[in-house]
Amino acid sequence: MSDFEDEDYVADGEENLLPWEDPPNPFDDSPDECEEQKPQKKKKVQVKTTKSQPTKSKAAKTTKKSKANTQGDEPPPPMPSKATNIKEEDIYVALKEHFGHPGFRSSIQENAVKELCLGDRDAFVLLPTGGGKSLIYQLPAMLYPGISIVISPLIALIQDQLQSLLAKDIRAESINSKLSTEERKAIMDDLYSGAPKTRILYVTPEQVQTQRFIKLARWMNARCLIHLVAIDEAHCVSQWGHDFRPDYLKLGLLRELVPNARFVACTATATKKVEEDVIRILKMKNCAVFRTGITRENLYYDVKMKDILPNPHRHLANFAKECIGKLQPNGSYEGAGIVYCFRRDDCEEIAVSLTRLGVESEPYHAGLKPETRTRVQEDWTEGRVPVICATISFGMGVDKENVRFVAHWSLPKSLAGYLQESGRAGRDNKPSKCRLYYSQTAFLEEERRGKRRTEQKKIMIQLRQFESVTKYCEGTDCRHKTMAKFFGENTDICKTNCDGCTNKTQVARELDCMGKVGSCKTYTKISEEDDNDAFAEYNPDIYGGRRGGYGFERPDEPSEAFKDEVENGTGTTSLILNEFKKRRAAQAKLSIPEQKKAKEDEKALLYVGFPDDTPLIDPANQRVNGLGWRVRSACYDTLKECLETNHVNFYIETPEKAALCDIEVRVAASNLEKFIFDSARSKISYKAAIVNKRKEIMLTTENFELAEAFRLEQKKEVKAKACPVASGMFQSAANLISSSDDESSKEDIKDQPSTSKAAPLVKARTLSFV
Numbered sequence: 092m093s094d095f096e097d098e099d100y101v102a103d104g105e106e107n108l109l110p111w112e113d114p115p116n117p118f119d120d121s122p123d124e125c126e127e128q129k130p131q132k133k134k135k136v137q138v139k140t141t142k143s144q145p146t147k148s149k150a151a152k153t154t155k156k157s158k159a160n161t162q163g164d165e166p167p168p169p170m171p172s173k174a175t176n177i178k179e180e181d182i183y184v185a186l187k188e189h190f191g192h193p194g195f196r197s198s199i200q201e202n203a204v205k206e207l208c209l210g211d212r213d214a215f216v217l218l219p220t221g222g223g224k225s226l227i228y229q230l231p232a233m234l235y236p237g238i239s240i241v242i243s244p245l246i247a248l249i250q251d252q253l254q255s256l257l258a259k260d261i262r263a264e265s266i267n268s269k270l271s272t273e274e275r276k277a278i279m280d281d282l283y284s285g286a287p288k289t290r291i292l293y294v295t296p297e298q299v300q301t302q303r304f305i306k307l308a309r310w311m312n313a314r315c316l317i318h319l320v321a322i323d324e325a326h327c328v329s330q331w332g333h334d335f336r337p338d339y340l341k342l343g344l345l346r347e348l349v350p351n352a353r354f355v356a357c358t359a360t361a362t363k364k365v366e367e368d369v370i371r372i373l374k375m376k377n378c379a380v381f382r383t384g385i386t387r388e389n390l391y392y393d394v395k396m397k398d399i400l401p402n403p404h405r406h407l408a409n410f411a412k413e414c415i416g417k418l419q420p421n422g423s424y425e426g427a428g429i430v431y432c433f434r435r436d437d438c439e440e441i442a443v444s445l446t447r448l449g450v451e452s453e454p455y456h457a458g459l460k461p462e463t464r465t466r467v468q469e470d471w472t473e474g475r476v477p478v479i480c481a482t483i484s485f486g487m488g489v490d491k492e493n494v495r496f497v498a499h500w501s502l503p504k505s506l507a508g509y510l511q512e513s514g515r516a517g518r519d520n521k522p523s524k525c526r527l528y529y530s531q532t533a534f535l536e537e538e539r540r541g542k543r544r545t546e547q548k549k550i551m552i553q554l555r556q557f558e559s560v561t562k563y564c565e566g567t568d569c570r571h572k573t574m575a576k577f578f579g580e581n582t583d584i585c586k587t588n589c590d591g592c593t594n595k596t597q598v599a600r601e602l603d604c605m606g607k608v609g610s611c612k613t614y615t616k617i618s619e620e621d622d623n624d625a626f627a628e629y630n631p632d633i634y635g636g637r638r639g640g641y642g643f644e645r646p647d648e649p650s651e652a653f654k655d656e657v658e659n660g661t662g663t664t665s666l667i668l669n670e671f672k673k674r675r676a677a678q679a680k681l682s683i684p685e686q687k688k689a690k691e692d693e694k695a696l697l698y699v700g701f702p703d704d705t706p707l708i709d710p711a712n713q714r715v716n717g718l719g720w721r722v723r724s725a726c727y728d729t730l731k732e733c734l735e736t737n738h739v740n741f742y743i744e745t746p747e748k749a750a751l752c753d754i755e756v757r758v759a760a761s762n763l764e765k766f767i768f769d770s771a772r773s774k775i776s777y778k779a780a781i782v783n784k785r786k787e788i789m790l791t792t793e794n795f796e797l798a799e800a801f802r803l804e805q806k807k808e809v810k811a812k813a814c815p816v817a818s819g820m821f822q823s824a825a826n827l828i829s830s831s832d833d834e835s836s837k838e839d840i841k842d843q844p845s846t847s848k849a850a851p852l853v854k855a856r857t858l859s860f861v
């Protein structure tokens with residue numbers, strides 16, 4: 092079963108539609124008085140800016156008037172905002188009456204609503220998550236006559252909105268593939284009645300392209316029934332947005348269907364480029380842009396280095412406890428939290444672990460039965476269970492006020508995605524926390540996300556997006572500023588709302604430590620008792636040694652020799668420690684050229700300090716910019732892990748070969764890593780190749796075949812026998828095996844089983860790893 096959580100992005104295409112008879116009043120039968128409003132080819136729309144508007148009841152008159160004002164044969168299209176006669180005071184009355192709010196949440200919200208009700212421009216609105224974007228189109232929808240159409244990406248999201256509107260006694264409907272025939276008929280009857288009771292109609296972008304919707308939209312447009320079109324999550328329009336949906340690209344069609352309606356596009360995450368794309372693709376006219384900064388002042392952001400935490404689960408549990416507060420007399424907690432995991436298994440594991448550690452938690456993912464999902468969501472929403480451990484399929488449309496923390500156990504796929512997911516915290520504007528647990532090998536998670544998208548180029552694009560997240564994690568600057576910069580905004584540092592501002596030294600230390608230890612968790616273990624605040628105790632001079640290579644398999648304590656090395660200030664280790672120390676001390680005082688130089692020095696440190704027993708071949712090689720031995724070691728570990736599984740599975744019935752597993756795997760992993768390194772043109776292509784290779788080996792394992800990496804070793808072995816060479820750092824499996832057990836290895840080579848149990852005879856061919 093797939094771990095990929097995009098199942099919720101169900102294509103809502105026409106093929107899924109239930110049968111429905113043709114609309115009773117197709118476009119051709121449009122009534123005469125609205126004849127001029129048929130979509131007109133090449134007709135220019137004149138948008139007037141005058142503030143005087145006719146009364147609502149005079150809408151038809153206005154239409155006539157605009158006809159009378161026309162020059163030539165073609166009458167100008169009517170202007171919907173002019174047909175409404177909304178007064179400023181109506182807006183405040185509606186805000187209170189329909190939505191129960193005494194005022195607007197922000198000036199942006201207020202100004203955007205006023206533009207749509209009183210002005211005559213389309214609008215692009217960027218408000219942070221929880222900023223109240225829905226109101227920006229829902230309120231005008233209550234003031235405009237007729238119907239407003241809202242495009243929303245998910246049926247689940249639409250259903251949430253419908254429920255919330257229903258609770259406010261506002262009639263909103265949706266036409267989607269999940270409706271029964273009767274439900275669909277009832278909605279269509281109302282929409283084709285000519286005086287629909289429905290005020291807001293929600294549709295998915297896929298639905299917009301169906302003939303049924305096109306016909307309906309034309310029919311309603313011809314009767315002046317559609318005045319407002321809102322596109323929610325508008326960043327999905329742009330390939331540069333983090334959630335690009337190809338069907339959003341076709342929404343330009345709407346402009347042709349309802350040329351005179353006002354368009355409003357809303358999003359919480361859009362760079363300048365995305366904003367431009369949205370305005371262009373949606374053919375928005377004379378667009379007013381309402382942008383707030385993306386910064387949410389009530390959110391505290393920090394990053395924790397998962398690889399160097401002694402007990403990451405407990406760390407998370409302590410964080411959750413601190414955030415959700417006390418159990419109240421009514422049996423619910425003061426606050427709630429979300430832990431985002433990438434894999435379903437992780438959701439389950441974390442939920443069990445947190446519960447065991449005293450934080451009641453439930454998993455939530457697409458693999459659960461619908462009734463379980465509903466129950467879990469209700470338990471969480473109503474406060475019976477304080478923490479939900481979920482994949483990213485959970486959250487869109489979740490509007491729970493007291494979410495006091497959002498923790499990412501796996502990395503989000505982009506910074507824009509992170510902003511949106513973490514933004515589910517503190518929707519009531521109260522202080523809340525957003526924490527990201529970072530692991531240096533995290534990019535490998537990206538491979539799992541890309542399961543269905545095997546093309547190298549796509550992997551590269553995903554990795555590039557993903558790198559925005561790793562850059563965020565590996566920085567020491569203000570987190571808010573870093574995110575804002577990503578969205579093209581120039582903000583001041585927050586000073587108080589992130590670890591970068593409140594505890595920069597600590598962040599730098601943790602990063603240093605992570606850099607030095609690579610993927611070696613065990614080495615930096617700090618006291619278990621105090622592990623939630625582990626780094627308060629952390630002293631780089633004691634714990635900051637580097638250990639790479641086999642990381643996880645190594646003892647927790649540094650060797651005596653290593654301690655001596657640190658204490659006496661000798662050897663490479665001390666050199667690096669001192670370098671880092673110097674760097675930290677000098678950081679604040681450096682001039683720009685000095686900073687540049689320091690950066691270069693820092694870069695150079697990427698290539699030194701590897702352990703003597705590193706399994707990497709040529710670990711100091713600087714050929715690939717920015718790719719040092721630490722990342723290579725982590726990748727080596729990954730290759731080794733999947734080659735090991737492959738070896739074990741393949742030789743399960745050949746004990747004499749199984750006994751050689753360790754040595755063969757190490758040699759194959761070293762050679763394979765070096766081969767990929769040698770072929771890489773950049774750090775990113777190296778990572779992409781590792782990801783691909785891992786995938787390929789796993790597939791081979793599933794097919795009960797021996798990985799190609801081992802077959803190459805066999806070939807080398809044969810070659811080595813014919814022409815033995817002393818190869819410096821390189822040790823072939825053949826060399827190692829023959830030095831340990833010469834005779835048995837010869838036997839093994841002779842009796843090598845076929846490379847595929849399914850297909851015993853596999854022809855030797857040119858081997859290519861990448």
Ligand SMILES: Nc1ncnc2c1ncn2[C@@H]1O[C@H](COP(=O)(O)OP(=O)(O)OP(=O)(O)O)[C@@H](O)[C@H]1O
Nearest residue numbers: 192194195196219220221222223224225226359490
């Ligand atoms: N003027 C207001 N006064 C008080 N509360 C408001 C106001 N406007 C919106 N809200 C509330 O703010 C919360 C968030 O609103 P909404 O769901 O529209 O946010 P959003 O910007 O669409 O968020 P997201 O990007 O996460 O979807 C809701 O609970 C809503 O009722």
